[in-house]
Amino acid sequence: MQSWRNSTGGIIDRSRHLSFTFDGRRLSGHPGDTLASALLANGVHLVGRSFKYHRPRGIVGSGVEEPNALVRLGEGGFVEPNARATTTELFDGLVASSQNRWPSLAFDVGALNSVASGLIPAGFYYKTFMWPAKAWTFYERFIRRAAGLGQAPEEPDPDVYEKRFAHCDVLVVGAGPAGLQAARAAGRSGARVIVADEQAVPGGSLLAEHVTLDGVAGQEWPESVSKELAGMSDVTMLTRTTVAGYYNHNFLVAVERVTDHLPAGESALPRQRLWKIRARQVVLATGAIERPLVFPGNDRPGVMLAGAVRAFANRWGVRCGARAVVFANNDSAYRSAIDAADSGIHVTTIVDCRAEPRGRLVEEAQSRGIDVMAGRVISGVEGRKRVRGVAISTMDDSASAAVTKECDLVMMSGGWNPTVHLASQSGTRLAWDESRATFIPGDAASCQTSAGAAAGSFGLAQCLRSGALAGTEAAAQAGFDGETPAVPEVDGDTGDGALDLEPFWHRPASPRDGKAFHDLQNDVTTADVALATRENYVSVEHFKRYTTTGMGTDQGKTSNVNGIAILADHVGSSIPGVGHTTFRPFYTPVSIGALAGIDTGGELYDPVRRTPMHAWHAGNGAHFEDVGQWKRPYCYLREGESVDEAVQRETLAARTGVGILDASTLGKIDVQGKDAAAFLDRIYTGTFSTLAPGRCRYGLMCHDDGMVFDDGVTARIADNRFLVSTTTGGAAAVLSWFEEWLQTEWWDLDVHVTSVTTQWAAIAVAGPKSRDLVSGLTTTDLSPDAFPFMTWRDADIAGIPGRIFRISFSGETGYELHVPASYALALWQILMMAGERHAITPYGTEAMHVLRAEKGFIIVGQDTDGTTTPHDLGMSWLVSKKKPDFLGKRGLARPDTLREDRKQLVGLLTEDPREVIPEGAHVSPEPGAKPPVPMEGWVSSSYMSPNCGHSIALALIRRGHDRMGESVAIPLEERTIRARIVKPVFFDEEGARLRG
Amino acid sequence: MMLIPCPWCGDRIDAEFTCGGEAHIVRPDPATASDAEWADYLFMRENPKGLHHERWFHAHGCRRWFHMTRDTVSHRIVAVYAITESAPEATG
Numbered sequence A: 001m002q003s004w005r006n007s008t009g010g011i012i013d014r015s016r017h018l019s020f021t022f023d024g025r026r027l028s029g030h031p032g033d034t035l036a037s038a039l040l041a042n043g044v045h046l047v048g049r050s051f052k053y054h055r056p057r058g059i060v061g062s063g064v065e066e067p068n069a070l071v072r073l074g075e076g077g078f079v080e081p082n083a084r085a086t087t088t089e090l091f092d093g094l095v096a097s098s099q100n101r102w103p104s105l106a107f108d109v110g111a112l113n114s115v116a117s118g119l120i121p122a123g124f125y126y127k128t129f130m131w132p133a134k135a136w137t138f139y140e141r142f143i144r145r146a147a148g149l150g151q152a153p154e155e156p157d158p159d160v161y162e163k164r165f166a167h168c169d170v171l172v173v174g175a176g177p178a179g180l181q182a183a184r185a186a187g188r189s190g191a192r193v194i195v196a197d198e199q200a201v202p203g204g205s206l207l208a209e210h211v212t213l214d215g216v217a218g219q220e221w222p223e224s225v226s227k228e229l230a231g232m233s234d235v236t237m238l239t240r241t242t243v244a245g246y247y248n249h250n251f252l253v254a255v256e257r258v259t260d261h262l263p264a265g266e267s268a269l270p271r272q273r274l275w276k277i278r279a280r281q282v283v284l285a286t287g288a289i290e291r292p293l294v295f296p297g298n299d300r301p302g303v304m305l306a307g308a309v310r311a312f313a314n315r316w317g318v319r320c321g322a323r324a325v326v327f328a329n330n331d332s333a334y335r336s337a338i339d340a341a342d343s344g345i346h347v348t349t350i351v352d353c354r355a356e357p358r359g360r361l362v363e364e365a366q367s368r369g370i371d372v373m374a375g376r377v378i379s380g381v382e383g384r385k386r387v388r389g390v391a392i393s394t395m396d397d398s399a400s401a402a403v404t405k406e407c408d409l410v411m412m413s414g415g416w417n418p419t420v421h422l423a424s425q426s427g428t429r430l431a432w433d434e435s436r437a438t439f440i441p442g443d444a445a446s447c448q449t450s451a452g453a454a455a456g457s458f459g460l461a462q463c464l465r466s467g468a469l470a471g472t473e474a475a476a477q478a479g480f481d482g483e484t485p486a487v488p489e490v491d492g493d494t495g496d497g498a499l500d501l502e503p504f505w506h507r508p509a510s511p512r513d514g515k516a517f518h519d520l521q522n523d524v525t526t527a528d529v530a531l532a533t534r535e536n537y538v539s540v541e542h543f544k545r546y547t548t549t550g551m552g553t554d555q556g557k558t559s560n561v562n563g564i565a566i567l568a569d570h571v572g573s574s575i576p577g578v579g580h581t582t583f584r585p586f587y588t589p590v591s592i593g594a595l596a597g598i599d600t601g602g603e604l605y606d607p608v609r610r611t612p613m614h615a616w617h618a619g620n621g622a623h624f625e626d627v628g629q630w631k632r633p634y635c636y637l638r639e640g641e642s643v644d645e646a647v648q649r650e651t652l653a654a655r656t657g658v659g660i661l662d663a664s665t666l667g668k669i670d671v672q673g674k675d676a677a678a679f680l681d682r683i684y685t686g687t688f689s690t691l692a693p694g695r696c697r698y699g700l701m702c703h704d705d706g707m708v709f710d711d712g713v714t715a716r717i718a719d720n721r722f723l724v725s726t727t728t729g730g731a732a733a734v735l736s737w738f739e740e741w742l743q744t745e746w747w748d749l750d751v752h753v754t755s756v757t758t759q760w761a762a763i764a765v766a767g768p769k770s771r772d773l774v775s776g777l778t779t780t781d782l783s784p785d786a787f788p789f790m791t792w793r794d795a796d797i798a799g800i801p802g803r804i805f806r807i808s809f810s811g812e813t814g815y816e817l818h819v820p821a822s823y824a825l826a827l828w829q830i831l832m833m834a835g836e837r838h839a840i841t842p843y844g845t846e847a848m849h850v851l852r853a854e855k856g857f858i859i860v861g862q863d864t865d866g867t868t869t870p871h872d873l874g875m876s877w878l879v880s881k882k883k884p885d886f887l888g889k890r891g892l893a894r895p896d897t898l899r900e901d902r903k904q905l906v907g908l909l910t911e912d913p914r915e916v917i918p919e920g921a922h923v924s925p926e927p928g929a930k931p932p933v934p935m936e937g938w939v940s941s942s943y944m945s946p947n948c949g950h951s952i953a954l955a956l957i958r959r960g961h962d963r964m965g966e967s968v969a970i971p972l973e974e975r976t977i978r979a980r981i982v983k984p985v986f987f988d989e990e991g992a993r994l995r996g
Numbered sequence B: 001m002m003l004i005p006c007p008w009c010g011d012r013i014d015a016e017f018t019c020g021g022e023a024h025i026v027r028p029d030p031a032t033a034s035d036a037e038w039a040d041y042l043f044m045r046e047n048p049k050g051l052h053h054e055r056w057f058h059a060h061g062c063r064r065w066f067h068m069t070r071d072t073v074s075h076r077i078v079a080v081y082a083i084t085e086s087a088p089e090a091t092g
């Protein structure tokens, strides 16, 4: 039974019934309803508990300004917390529930906070839980449960989202009277126009007005304009679309709720679409939001914005109560009172804090039998879960003089705030307007203008004119000239929008008055403002954070100006003197799904790079790891084998037989040009101009501060051509580094650089049997004399044209075979077949790591951290002393890089050879030293070495090079490992295998 | 979300670019630079409120470096010029 629904009026379809549930209770509404209008039609006011004090809360507004009526929608993965009931379109089968209450909305244990509210003043969290740090873990469990609004959904979101870019000449934000006129003007000029409005249908405030425009009913006029716009091929109307962010250079982000108004799973369309719009000109026709009044008990269910009561009556045919008292400081509340009375609500009294309200509206209200009490304020509210009555007293208090009036509805109006959020986001400064007692946009910071109520023009005729002018001007600025559309003749408009407002911010509270809230969503009271002032949080930005005014999902839509005004009063300043906080995106909450778009999770989240041999790896037990975007085999698991066992087996096989590794991911850069050698001499710490074609050299690259940044082997292909190899992760950065220096500093050099990483695949063949294996596949003479270590040859490898490099990262006799990527899988399979007689073992990245660590070969980024020099690594032999300059040379002579107590690369051997130190562990000097124990360094690489028969580790330790043989401690959470500092090489120190 | 006029590609969204920081920093002669001069070159950068000459790189486009003069408050782009050019007159 929708017993609060009128039988006529409004723009709802009474012929159809929509069934929905709230907290399990089955209710019904009509197409055209929001969840809020349907709840009110059913007499439901109590919809939630407040954030901090768990006070019962009801619906306050009728649209996006709603601070209280935040509900949880949907079930399972489709759950959406903190949805405004006032902007949620009703559909058949909608499931909604209240939030922030336990165990039930009517009886909530957390409401004890209300009793104990003296214990929860402003700044409570900062004061109480900061110290001791440990106590937080104790408090946190309780706070997490007690505080906050809705709960995040626990299941993955099954919905689909998408994003798109759009460009236009004129973007009109808001399709109310001003926005529609602006769109019409811009559209007629031939400009590309996008109009976005957050509601399901255009019209904005007109949908709640009883007027006619050029003889058309105000509630129907928007549709006639939409039809005209629909006939223009360059105009796009986006409904259910909130422009939520205004960024640099007129880039705006909007969220289109494509299927939120439909039952879950009913449509194949995405749930929401994120629009990224670049507009030449923007017209902000975002309307205005009514301001609540601040008085004790103003948060009780049944205390509503006057304009919202009017909207529920006019647009949805819903009476928000039976008997109403209005509390106002301006004329607009009279229009609301009149319409409420006409809808069947018994409006008994208008409490007007102005001394002498007068004019046609006042007379019209009085003619309906409404008692106007001038110079009075509401000083208290009776009722907890619903208003039962109000106390009315004079301005200067005296509760004794108070009269009480019974009512179940309080309609309040403290004036109107233009919706300046987007203007402020764009960098436009806001100006305080004394006559309307509100902030309005000042000179626009970008190609943008505000129109209608958003600019402070509150009268309907003024809005229509302001919109038409703004649209014409915006189009003209974008290069499209057109005539300004005529302003429709308005009949029934009751004024020019002048509010005749006298500010009323609050009355100094006495403790017995009870709480007066200026911020309903964040539960902030006038007493909190007083406290913040006493504690000197008087800068508006500090005040906001200390009291939490204007935070949460609401971003101060109803609370900001009241909060600022009360603060100004406390600090004895003016409102413009206090100023306002910065409005930041988003205007209303945007779901993470919409921001993420369609590419959430799964393979589209980030590019996945696979080598040409990937399919073979996958089919042969590869256990993959991510190395940057690459998928690389970590090891190859055999039946019944653990990862550790596989790594040990592969590491051993590479030193006893032959192993092969897919090294295709290593970065490869082709460097060509007559200055290629000179260029590399400047890039590397070593010298490459002296390298003969056919030879290879290992090199380190430093940034100009002297810190190691990448390493690798470079081969001279010809006089004017080199092949630089980089680490897998550093490939892109090294290419960019080359390009940067070549373009920005060394543009006189004749050098061209090109990435050939994916053009060439690479297979490392390592182990005592590697020569035997490879020589069977090529006519190239592989004997050590003919093809020594650190040389390379063009070669025919099993019929494939490629290159053989006699280089090794394992420390074994080994070859790196480079072939065009399309041949790589074939070559890999040929090697596997040919190697069968040697029990060839494919090995993964972890065996590669163990092998190189046995030799003390570093991995940049693992054994260096951006503060490590070649000298720290014990690699001074790689740093040229002859070259006059190279990147890092002067940096290596800085006082800091010359310090003797720098962390230096060393090896560690644990006392217990079976113990593997966790990588990243801190190293301290003395076991059992008293805290604070000095941190002497850290373990960068650590493995069990099957070839050494014990664990090995590399570490960066202060003065490490001078501390050989010294004992150190590695304190862990449960135990301390003891180890000895040794040289960072554990296997074949002379390199006999490498060169053999 | 600036719209950056790449001298080679035209107007493109800033997500395609990387900023290389302050422009026109001269690398001192490493043979003669004092420690303080070298530290200044390596580490010290201007942080003006207002016009700023910067280096930008069209990483996801033509991969060319160029100079841009930008107002750090309003993000207004005042000038775009070649990486080999010095700052234009009257742009701060």
Ligand SMILES: [Zn+2]
Pocket: B006, B007, B008, B009, B010, B058, B061, B062, B063, B064
């Ligand atoms: Zn470009």
